[in-house]
Amino acid sequence: MGKGNIIASLDLGTSKTCCMVGEITRSGDIDILGYGISEALGIKKGVVINIDLVVQSILKAVNIAEQMSNTKISHVAVGLSGGNISLLTNRGVVAIPRNESEITPQDVERVIQAAKIMAIPYDREIIDVIPREFIVDGCDGIKDPVGMAGTRLEVSACIVLGLLTAVQNIVRCVQRAGLSVESMILRPLAAAEMLLTEDEMDMGVVLVDVGAGTTEIAVFQEGCITGYDMIPIGGDLITNDIAIGLRLPYSYAEEIKRKYACALPHMASDKPDIEIQSLGDSFSRKISQKDLTAVVEPRVQEILSYITRSIKDFDLKAILPAGIVFTGGGLVHIQGAMEMSQQLLNLPVRLGTTDSYDRDQTFTIALGLLNYLIKHRAFDLSSTTKERTAYGLLERVKRILREYF
Template identity: 40%
Template sequence: MNEYIIGIDIGSSKICAAAGKIDKHGRMQIMGITSAICNGVKKGIVVDIDSTSESVKQCIDGLERMVDIKITDAYISLPGGISELVWNKGVVAVASEDREIKDNDVKRVIKASKIITIPSDKEIIGVIPQQYIIDGYDKIKDPIGMSGLRLEVDAQIILAQTTVVNNLFKSIEKAGINVSGIVFQPLALSEVVLKKEEVERGVVLVDVGAESINIYSFEGGNLVSISTMSLGGNTISNDIAVCLKLPFSEAEKLKIKYGSVGRSSVNNDIKIEVNADYNNKIHVDQDILKQVIEARVEELLCIIKGELKSNEHYDKISGIVFVGGGFALIKGIEDFSKDILQKPVRVGSPEYIGAASPLYAAAVGAVKDAADSMKDKSLRIKSEKETEGIQREWTKERNKHEEKKENSSGFVSKLKDFFTDFF
């Protein structure tokens, strides 16, 4: 429990890494977080292994200096945009004689749900159990310890292209990091930026990255759909660069530092000094910068609205949560988006000291998901040991009781034999 858990999120413009630790009270704490620029990934897919590997190395080196440990293993956040969800059912008979459902029964039913026909270029990377059914009774979240004859599971099978996953793994491993496991990004994000009530009621998580927008719909406590668009925050930066005749890197800095939309409290009358090409400094009117950003953000929001309206779950959406560095950091984005999307909007940030930014949500989510899995496993082992202890005590008491009964019955039978002989 004292070991660090490392989570890595590989995006199209940045690689973020977080280090977490479970404290003595069983709560997860983020001990360090850092990021590095990445040019080897496009729309969530690795296009240059060497470049991506070098960026991972830089990011991990920064995290090692921060937490003062040597990092060799990490959990990887896999983007939902490169994945596909397929529904399937698994059915098994409960193995134990007393019909109590054990961990092995759950593993068997999950394995049974993976028996599906998949294309040759894809592979199963995970399973999301939606509900368990015991002897016809559904909506069971955790069947372990319950009794039954037949165990079923309704599950979502996560598929991804084999080459995409392999190239991602190669990039990580080339940086000297072993992949401890894959964390599905939509679920990782939901654990750190969404409230349980939101997920139950119906909410949409919009992850706006540099080159893609991933839309994840949740309803009834489950992830119900994924959609992806090949647009992102880079289109805003590109507009700034073209309109104001600036290098792309300077345009990106302007967007992050001074970007605002709507009726924000920012003073738009000031001039901003920017380094242009050939070391020339120019002054940019902040009001013009705002107009450029607003025009593109409005267009992106209208595209997102169209995508949401085409979703069958649109009417059940109670709110929309933005994450990622695409435009979640732009001032006034919540009110501006609310007017266009006609739904309550907020920016989602992890509630951890030092990591409270929508930029770090996926990396922190990967750590949280891995930490919860470890904690659940240790609690289950502890529970099994306690149950074994109780069973041993109960067996001892039963044996003592039976021994007393035998002794008592032996005395009575001897007394009976004595009286029989006497008479």
């Protein structure tokens, strides 16, 4: 991807397309060179419905990122989502040659490839293989077997499957934009890189990403993703209700939602200080935040009820001590949404955010894709350097974004 360790990510959302490019330095830090954002076109509920429009959106975001970074982007890591994603568990086993004194990275690669050997439906494709644990000569619970002595190496892995045609359509869109797909990464894995702590992922946590048109739900236990679901609803429904209920243009309804929306009546002001002008009216009028809440509250409750149902469908055998972490732009702007979530879901709830600069979650997935790519791709960095990489990523992103916002 260009010269040196240049990496780029592409987040194809329902409302926006985001491209970010960075360079891994010799010291192991990452310099964020640039980013580009464009309106998402041709994607509905996480599915490509118009290739030409998606290509147009990709080209615009990539061109902006290239101009800002003065870099030519040729490969991208693409965030993948959709209701057609499924997770399976499989095992791989390989023998370690007796003439080798220790397990090598090549042995780890072999056993991961062995985990891919399984019967899958003809219309599905393996997107990713995520090791849960390695077993060396019957000793389980090993996270990194490299350097250990052994004669038999096993892996228990999570296999991410995607609908073949859906994956092919995304690849075609990227290729028609003049790019190659370096890897496809499940979007919750990217979000988890930025928003979840290791303790949360080990203890058990649900990551809920409420976007504009979709809501993604991912369960993490013992450090690995164990469940995934996508619901074809999101924050756009709330905006649409405001637009219809108050007879406002959609873009204005979105602005009203972001500024004044509240999910709980007792938290809303009853002062008529929100000035609006409905379609067809020649004059403006004032409404209270409580009036707006009457429109917003039922829809937020509905979205949360779907989330609750999805979590129950996972049929989790263990409790989730770390509770639920919310991200995405669909709910984070709504006052009282987290409090309502806590009441309805009966679990600890917090808002996942990297810092105040990214409260609207614009860059979370794009940043997470870069971070995930670094951790799972060989850059000839020491383990100590890799630990510094995530910190360097955030610090440089904060600096560059504050220059523009």
